[in-house]
Amino acid sequence: MQFDRMIAEMRRLALKAGDEIMKIYNAEDFDVRTKSDASPVTEADEAADALISAGLRAEFPDIPLVTEEQAGTHGQSVSTFLIVDPLDGTKEFVQRRGDFTVNIAYVENGVPRFGVVYAPAKSRLFYTTAEGGAVEEMAPFGDQPGEISPIGVNSMPDNRGLMVVASKSHRDQATDDYIARYAVRDMTSAGSSLKFCLVATGEADLYPRLGRTMEWDTAAGDAVLRGAGGQVVRFDDHTPLAYGKPGFDNPFFIAFAPGVLLAKD
Structure with a gap:
């Protein structure tokens, strides 16, 4: 598996899904429905899911795909798979608070090895690298990458505060x-x-x-x-x-x- 190609495709699909989500987010109104588990779903969830799912299945047909919006994928028993939440934070989306993301990940043997998190309303994009690190890309736009910086946790958090x-x-x-x-x-x-x-x-x-x-x-x-x-x-x-x-x-x-x-x- 060429993991750099996988990450590039996950990034591309997250950005395209973010564009579709923002078109609906910026509209005067949009429909909100309630799913069987009482959680909300919008046309943005569905549009993003269709785009991402089609892209991943076309590029990686041999890897099982699990996605929130397709209940038929939830009964699988897998340890290596692609997993998608096309619009995480639908409540934030509905209330127009901006704290929503597109999530795409590759899990290998039960461990989330690669992932992309895109917050389109905040123009913040986070993803893992093929080498095992993580970066943030600010203000990405289409095929034009934004400024990319390595990220890392606070290595010496103060347990006193x-x-x-x-x-x-x-x-x-x-x-x-x-x-x-x-x-x-x-x-x-x-x-x-x-x-x-x-x-x-x-x-x-x-x-x-x-x-x-x-x-x-x-x-x-x-x-x-x-x-x-x-x-x-x-x-x-x-x-x-x-x-x-x-x-x-x-x-x-x-x-x-x-x-x-x-x-x-």
Whole structure:
């Protein structure tokens, strides 16, 4: 497998999907429907999914594809696959808050090896490199790359005062109780997989998630964070978060810079 070609194609598709999403986002109005799990879906989710899925299937026909918007892909039992959330943070999209992303990842033997996270409303693009690192590309436009910079976690977080990022739409008391175990310098909130990316760039040190997520919500951001030197572990036993689980449900997890001393029960 030519992984540099895979990453280039994932980047290209994320940018094209972002263009389609922004056309709908900037329209005066758009339809919002409710799926069977009570989560919202819009025409932007569906347009982005169709574009990305067609592109990935054409370029990588032999790799299984799992995507949020295609329920028929959720029954697979796979450990190596492509996984897509075409519009992560639909609630942020509907409320026009800008904290939504396009997520595309490649999972190999249960580990998110490569990922692309694109926040089109913020003109921020994060992705892993074929060499195993992670970069941010600012203000990409079509075939014209933006300024690309390597990113890395805060290598020496101050455990006397951490920067914590938490969900903007799914914050709850359990999360607040867990965060209270730490000395916190400041807190910020963000939607979608941007939370992983804030840890990856050193803008935050810790992101705990004590709520339901699916692998398509996390795989791309997880890959970027790992490429930047960070870790994502299960909340219960602090083992690495694995992928390809039945139904693609995640347990609670913690994303963090390695220098953070995790609280224990």
